[in-house]
């Protein structure tokens with residue numbers, strides 16, 4: 001007969017009390033709309049934290065402003081809900097001062113690709129160790145239906161009532177064209193197993209991993225991604241031992257599978273440019289790109305004497321000397 005403690009069997013009470021469970025990562029109740037794709041991303045992140053047993057006090061979710069940027073409130077970890085477009089520099093500041101923290105960034109298509117575009121390019125180039133998730137719903141959700149840089153051509157919004165006139169910015173192609181990239185992936189919110197695996201690999205990668213996630217906004221763009229959801233042929237699921245694993249259970253459901261070696265940047269760029277058939281998976285990874293915080297730390301740990309001598313040398317370079325001092329400094333007198 002099993003022993004019972006307050007109605008629980010001894011085997012349940014014996015569970016490791018120090019292990020974190022999903023509940024430990026739950027924050028405030030989400031205010032996102034019913035069916036919003038942000039919910040799927042939140043679920044994947046809570047699962048990631050539990051799977052990797054991330055200490056909540058050592059984990060920080062950083063965001064800008066927008067619906068997507070509310071995510072840190074819904075996590076039971078630390079968080080920084082920042083300023084519109086400024087999620088990445090905030091995350092970089094946190095990482096440089098506290099490299100021991102796990103830093104994850106949630107940013108919208110307006111937040112990252114519009115007002116924050118300058119920071120996006122440089123954050124990628126600095127390659128600090130963080131996981132960046134672009135929630136690309138192709139619209140400004142929080143401020144009620146304005147066109148974003150990723151809005152498709154012709155989309156009627158409150159700022160473009162007769163339809164957008166520009167072709168959209170392809171965030172994955174743009175990132176693949178930046179300097180110093182180390183991890184670029186594309187995911188969709190409606191395939192939770194694939195989404196989780198991509199986010200998990202992005203997290204395990206050391207360096208800046210950029211994951212663009214097509215995210216449904218049923219409030220302003222109902223049915224917007226239906227062409228992909230209803231027709232899986234329109235999705236090209238990328239598999240490779242260095243990417244999503246070919247034996248993953250969801251792979252079998254997709255006839256549109258494709259083997260893609262994530263070290264092949266040329267092919268990654270080709271795949272990203274074809275928007276009619278969406279490439280989902282890890283497009284590019286290069287684990288050899290150095291992280292800025294490591295390079296910075298190397299400088300930081302010079303002995304104080306060496307730093308002072310370097311500073312003196314720099315100051316001397318800009319010192320304006322009188323004629324007599326110049327002669328003395330030259331040793332010609």
Ligand SMILES: Cc1ncc(C[n+]2csc(CCOP(=O)(O)OP(=O)(O)O)c2C)c(N)n1
Pocket residue numbers: 065066067068069084107108109110111112115135137139140141142143148
């Ligand atoms: C400096 C500044 N400019 C503009 C705004 C107004 N604003 C807040 S969120 C937002 C766009 C949000 O769109 P996106 O980043 O795509 O996030 P979503 O709401 O779609 O998740 C804008 C323009 C602001 N808060 N601060």
Ligand code: SF4
Pocket residue numbers: 031032033035036037038067068137141142216217218219220
């Ligand atoms: S407006 Fe759109 S993006 Fe914002 S919470 Fe609602 S469904 Fe999500």
Ligand SMILES: [Mg+2]
Pocket residue numbers: 066108109110135136137138139140141148
């Ligand atoms: Mg948006």
